[in-house]
Amino acid sequence: xxxxxxxxxxxxxxxxxxxxxxxxxxxxxxxxxxxxxxxxxxxxxxxxxxxxxxxxxxxxxxxxxxxxxxxxxxxxxxxxxxxxxxxxxxxxxxxxxxxxxxxxxxxxxxxxxxxxxxxxxxxxxxxxxxxxxxxxxxxxxxxxxxxxxxxxxxxxxxxxxxxxxxxxxxxxxxxxxxxxxxxxxxxxxxxxxxxxx
Numbered sequence: 001x002x003x004x005x006x007x008x009x010x011x012x013x014x015x016x017x018x019x020x021x022x023x024x025x026x027x028x029x030x031x032x033x034x035x036x037x038x039x040x041x042x043x044x045x046x047x048x049x050x051x052x053x054x055x056x057x058x059x060x061x062x063x064x065x066x067x068x069x070x071x072x073x074x075x076x077x078x079x080x081x082x083x084x085x086x087x088x089x090x091x092x093x094x095x096x097x098x099x100x101x102x103x104x105x106x107x108x109x110x111x112x113x114x115x116x117x118x119x120x121x122x123x124x125x126x127x128x129x130x131x132x133x134x135x136x137x138x139x140x141x142x143x144x145x146x147x148x149x150x151x152x153x154x155x156x157x158x159x160x161x162x163x164x165x166x167x168x169x170x171x172x173x174x175x176x177x178x179x180x181x182x183x184x185x186x187x188x189x190x191x192x193x194x195x196x197x
Contacts, residue, residue: 003118009038029053040135049138049192058150068124079113092170140188
């Protein structure tokens with residue numbers, strides 16, 4: 001089984017078509033960014049825009065098979081321990097609530113290893129910039145300022161591309177500062193709706 005972003009995007013597109021939704025905004029966090037980009041590609045004329053949450057930080061970044069294998073090697077050896085270590089090292093800040101951190105790590109490490117590794121393998125191999133170019137939609141990102149972003153890369157391929165940054169948060173910014181996140185989400189929704197008029 002291949003846990004491809006295209007397959008996940010097809011799942012989203014099927015739901016949208018089944019519900020007969022005509023004008024939608026798709027929201028995706030982390031790996032959900034590539035998923036909603038794939039879904040948008042499959043739903044021409046229906047998507048007002050994408051709201052990407054701490055994702056699409058550099059859509060032109062590509063990984064060689066060797067880089068991908070090196071990154072995934074610890075997970076293939078011991079999925080739970082390596083994933084826990086990775087998340088604790090890179091996904092949080094010193095300000096992250098320990099209860100939030102514990103909940104996230106527990107959820108991620110309880111996922112089936114095959115699904116987690118297979119999904120990572122597929123997302124590292126995809127040509128995200130080509131998918132976004134084909135989708136041809138407006139994109140608004142709400143990203144942590146903890147990680148580097150290439151706004152220029154996004155602007156080269158999306159219909160429009162803007163990033164709203166949140167400070168002193170890790171990868172799960174919507175769980176760390178929900179009130180601020182909700183405010184930025186409302187701003188992004190209003191911007192995308194205005195662009196569709």
